[in-house]
Amino acid sequence: xxxxxxxxxxxxxxxxxxxxxxxxxxxxxxxxxxxxxxxxxxxxxxxxxxxxxxxxxxxxxxxxxxxxxxxxxxxxxxxxxxxxxxxxxxxxxxxxxxxxxxxxxxxxxxxxxxxxxxxxxxxxxxxxxxxxxxxxxxxxxxxxxxxxxxxxxxxxxxxxxxxxxxxxxxxxxxxxxxxxxxxxxxxxxxxxxxxxxxxxxxxxxxxxxxxxxxxxxxxxxxxxxxxxxxxxxxxxxxxxxxxxxxxxxxxxxxxxxxxxxxxxxxxxxxxxxxxxxxxxxxxxxxxxxxxxxxxxxxxxxxxxxxxxxxxxxxxxxxxxxx
Amino acid sequence: xxxxxxxxxxxxxxxxxxxxxxxxxxxxxxxxxxxxxxxxxxxxxxxxxxxxxxxxxxxxxxxxxxxxxxxxxxxxxxxxxxxxxxxxxxxxxxxxxxxxxxxxxxxxxxxxxxxxxxxxxxxxxxxxxxxxxxxxxxxxxxxxxxxxxxxxxxxxxxxxxxxxxxxxxxxxxxxxxxxxxxxxxxxxxxxxxxxxxxxxxxxxxxxxxxxxxxxxxxxxxxxxxxxxxxxxxxxxxxxxxxxxxxxxxxxxxxxxxxxxxxxxxxxxxxxxxxxxxxxxxxxxxxxxxxxxxxxxxxxxxxxxxxxxxxxxxxxxxxxxxxxxxxxxxxxxxxxxxxxxxxxxxxxxxxxxxxxxxxxx
Numbered sequence: 001x002x003x004x005x006x007x008x009x010x011x012x013x014x015x016x017x018x019x020x021x022x023x024x025x026x027x028x029x030x031x032x033x034x035x036x037x038x039x040x041x042x043x044x045x046x047x048x049x050x051x052x053x054x055x056x057x058x059x060x061x062x063x064x065x066x067x068x069x070x071x072x073x074x075x076x077x078x079x080x081x082x083x084x085x086x087x088x089x090x091x092x093x094x095x096x097x098x099x100x101x102x103x104x105x106x107x108x109x110x111x112x113x114x115x116x117x118x119x120x121x122x123x124x125x126x127x128x129x130x131x132x133x134x135x136x137x138x139x140x141x142x143x144x145x146x147x148x149x150x151x152x153x154x155x156x157x158x159x160x161x162x163x164x165x166x167x168x169x170x171x172x173x174x175x176x177x178x179x180x181x182x183x184x185x186x187x188x189x190x191x192x193x194x195x196x197x198x199x200x201x202x203x204x205x206x207x208x209x210x211x212x213x214x215x216x217x218x219x220x221x222x223x224x225x226x227x228x229x230x231x232x233x234x235x236x237x238x239x240x241x242x243x244x245x246x247x248x249x250x251x252x253x254x255x256x257x258x259x260x261x262x263x264x265x266x267x268x269x270x271x272x273x274x275x276x277x278x279x280x281x282x283x284x285x286x287x288x289x290x291x292x293x294x295x296x297x298x299x300x301x302x303x304x305x306x307x308x309x310x311x312x313x314x315x316x317x318x319x320x321x322x
Numbered sequence: 323x324x325x326x327x328x329x330x331x332x333x334x335x336x337x338x339x340x341x342x343x344x345x346x347x348x349x350x351x352x353x354x355x356x357x358x359x360x361x362x363x364x365x366x367x368x369x370x371x372x373x374x375x376x377x378x379x380x381x382x383x384x385x386x387x388x389x390x391x392x393x394x395x396x397x398x399x400x401x402x403x404x405x406x407x408x409x410x411x412x413x414x415x416x417x418x419x420x421x422x423x424x425x426x427x428x429x430x431x432x433x434x435x436x437x438x439x440x441x442x443x444x445x446x447x448x449x450x451x452x453x454x455x456x457x458x459x460x461x462x463x464x465x466x467x468x469x470x471x472x473x474x475x476x477x478x479x480x481x482x483x484x485x486x487x488x489x490x491x492x493x494x495x496x497x498x499x500x501x502x503x504x505x506x507x508x509x510x511x512x513x514x515x516x517x518x519x520x521x522x523x524x525x526x527x528x529x530x531x532x533x534x535x536x537x538x539x540x541x542x543x544x545x546x547x548x549x550x551x552x553x554x555x556x557x558x559x560x561x562x563x564x565x566x567x568x569x570x571x572x573x574x575x576x577x578x579x580x581x582x583x584x585x586x587x588x589x590x591x592x593x594x595x596x597x598x599x600x601x602x603x604x605x606x607x608x609x610x611x612x613x614x615x616x617x618x619x620x621x622x623x624x625x626x627x628x629x630x631x632x633x634x635x636x637x638x639x640x641x642x643x644x645x646x647x648x649x650x651x652x653x654x655x656x657x658x659x660x661x662x663x664x665x666x667x668x669x670x671x672x673x674x675x676x677x678x679x680x681x682x
Contacts, residue, residue, distance in 0.1 A: 057453050107656040114398050114452060118599055119655045121592065125648025133641040247588065253457050261453075289472065296468050299461030306446055306454060 015284035027163045029283050030276055035169040035238075037275020038176045040298075042231040043252035044259065044267035045180070046224040052200045052262050053220040054105065055113055059120040062249020063127045064225060068093055069142065069232030069241040070135045076143045085143075086229075093225030101218040109213070110203070128243065139244075142236030172234040179230065180268055183223075187264070196220060200262070254298035258305055274298045325673040341523060358512055363505045371504040372577070378617050379508075379515045380573045385597040385609035386522055387565030392595075393603035394526060395558035396538030397447050401459035402566050402594045404466035407586030408436040409567025410574040411476045414485040418478060425490040425497055429514065429571050436567020437560040439466070444559030448552060463588055470583040484582040487575050498575045507576045514572065518565065523606055525561070534558050535604075566594075596647060600654055602661025611662040619643055 019026045046061040071092050075085035104119055153166045187193040198206040199216045207213060235245060255274050259266025278297040286293045325346050332338040342348045362375065388402050413432035417425065443462040447455050470476060477485050489499030496502045497510055525531050533554045536544035545551055574581045593616065601612020620643040627634040658664055672679070 104652055104656075111655075115655055115659060117398075117453060117456070118595070119652050121595070122648045122651030122655065125596075125644050125651065127648075129641040129644030129646075129648060133638065133645070250460065250588070253460060257454070257457055292468060292472060296461065296464040299457070299464050303446065303458050303461040306450055306458060 010288060018284055024163050029279050033276035033279030034272060035172060037272040038173050039231060039235050040251055040255050040275055041268045041271025042176055042227060043249050044255040044271055045264065046227040047252055047256055048264055048267045049220055049224040053196045054217050056116045057113060059117060060123040060127060061228060062246045063124045064228040065232045065249060066243055066245050067127050067131050068229035069236045070131055073140045073143060073241055074135050082143055089229055090226060093229060094222050097221035097225050098218050100221055101214060105217050106214060139240035139242035142233060142241055168237045175230060180264060183264055192219060251298045254302035257302035277301060325670055363509060368504045371508045374621060376508055376511055376577045378613055379511050380569055380577055381597060381617055382610045382613040383515050383518060384566050384569035384594045385601060385613050386519060386606060387562045387569060388594050389598045389609050391558055391562035392598055394531060394538060395534040397558065398452065398456045399459040400456050400591050401462040403586045403588060403590035404463040405436050405440055405563045405566040406570025406573060407466060407470055408439045409433055409570035410581060411470060411485065413571035413575060417488065417490060425492060429568060432571045433564040433567035437564040440559045440563025441556050444556055447555050463591060467583055467587060484580050485574060486580045511572055511576045519606060530557060596651060599651055600661055602663030605663035607666060608661050608663030616647065
């Protein structure tokens with residue numbers, strides 16, 4: 001028992017003492033976690049959009065983020081003004097959505113979801129190869145300032161310390177919130193949004209009332225392409241635009257488990273939990289494990305979550321139990 | 323005409339249930355094995371043996387492991403790389419703790435550790451399936467990768483963090499380490515893969531293999547017919563992870579010579595997954611075809627520019643091969659979800675009736 005006490009203390013008490021003793025640092029950590037959580041949430045949002053409408057688990061979302069960001073940066077490097085480059089990139093994502101729908105999805109209608117998942121893994125390889133072939137493998141810098149985002153930071157003095165807020169992070173948070181609100185309205189109020197939900201519920205029933213599956217899928221892939229572009233800009237502003245992002249995007253899978261595969265608010269809340277949770281865990285509990293726990297925290301959290309609530313926090317409860 | 327079973331009468335039940343009931347298949351297999359065992363070590367160059375044949379066999383074994391889980395038991399896994407890592411690291415630990423133990427025994431024992439880990443991460447499969455299960459295997463992948471970096475005991479607290487294969491001898495001949503010739507390594511790996519494939523083929527057509535396939539096709543019906551999902555699924559995880567573990571141990575001990583954690587990362591898991599998809603889910607022949615295809619295609623592509631004296635960077639060809647493989651995966655999923663193995667079967671069927679395609 002005597003030997004056990006320090007260990008228990010190190011796990012259950014010492015981290016909280018650290019938090020209280022340096023509250024400004026704690027706020028900084030939470031803010032960092034909040035921002036990366038927003039970015040996870042944005043990637044997860046792209047997943048959710050496609051999963052809702054077509055039950056396709058789009059593994060390629062991460063690479064779509066990289067692809068969109070690379071197109072944008074490369075267009076700018078070729079001398080296209082930033083805003084026109086942005087519009088052109090949206091066009092490219094639209095063409096990509098149409099192509100994917102035409103070449104891949106239409107041929108795989110009504111297949112098992114594991115088959116569709118593997119098809120998107122194939123898509124990932126194609127996009128990755130094409131991206132590296134066209135744009136080169138080196139990391140690129142995002143054109144943050146040219147798009148009108150401030151790159152400065154604000155300080156906030158609190159608890160005898162300073163917490164630094166990057167302006168781009170604040171912008172990311174605002175844009176994410178606006179986007180979620182817009183998508184929420186789009187899904188519940190517009191004609192297309194309702195058609196999307198109908199398709200998500202039942203393909204055949206939707207077809208029988210005259211909804212075009214092909215059209216809906218193209219739209220939804222286009223929408224998630226735009227989400228990917230926004231994510232790419234935000235992520236690129238924090239670090240460089242590189243293919244390493246693809247692995248980080250896998251964390252969105254864990255986010256989806258937490259939030260539920262079909263819930264837009266779930267993606268946001270799940271993203272924030274993963275983002276903040278892994279930062280806190282890394283900073284305060286990480287040293288106990290030797291650091292680097294950020295790499296698996298999200299997945300292990302998702303694993304534990306799966307055992308107790310497999311449908312996620314906001315997901316629809318029709319998961320098939322075995 | 324060439325591939326016709328006419329006149330081959332089965333007179334006993336044992337004949338009827340033989341692994342290869344058709345004489346042509348038996349002869350074909352014997353020829354392939356004879357070439358692999360006798361001809362290749364003599365004629366093939368060191369490069370061909372050590373950078374094409376040995377990796378091909380390693381990946382074929384790993385693909386068999388994943389195919390057992392995915393193609394036969396219907397459980398999607400994205401953690402193959404990590405399970406191979408468990409095999410490799412436990413093989414390393416075993417042989418450094420017990421240096422006198424026969425290396426073959428060590429290689430085969432190391433699979434059991436991997437099987438144990440596989441069962442632990444397979445536990446969620448009792449409650450969830452499909453995509454959800456894929457994410458738990460992803461958790462296994464990242465968690466184990468982290469362990470390979472952070473747990474110094476696993477690599478004997480090396481400064482490099484890599485596992486260096488020590489020299490081990492079999493019948494006075496170096497089989498691992500820098501002094502082992504490609505021929506010996508190739509022959510050992512070939513023997514192990516051949517025997518393990520035979521074992522897998524027999525397990526898969528036996529009671530256990532059938533219970534896996536029942537679970538895959540419809541778990542509720544399987545349960546009603548007396549298959550216990552708990553045993554069927556966990557045994558599939560154990561069996562599959564055992565194969566992956568041995569493949570991982572062979573990969574480090576017989577091919578790479580030393581390995582860091584990057585050798586077992588997520589891209590590696592995907593590579594094996596692609597082999598299974600392209601080769602054909604639920605087919606052992608497919609595993610070999612898929613492994614050969616995925617491993618050899620980039621090698622051939624790399625050889626194209628020098629052959630035509632084109633000035634294309636190696637990296638460019640790598641990207642092109644990535645595009646081709648990705649496109650082929652989509653192509654196979656759309657056109658032939660059973661992969662190369664099905665094409666092979668169709669080809670055999672054509673040979674059977676040739677030259678009278680309507681004379682059945």
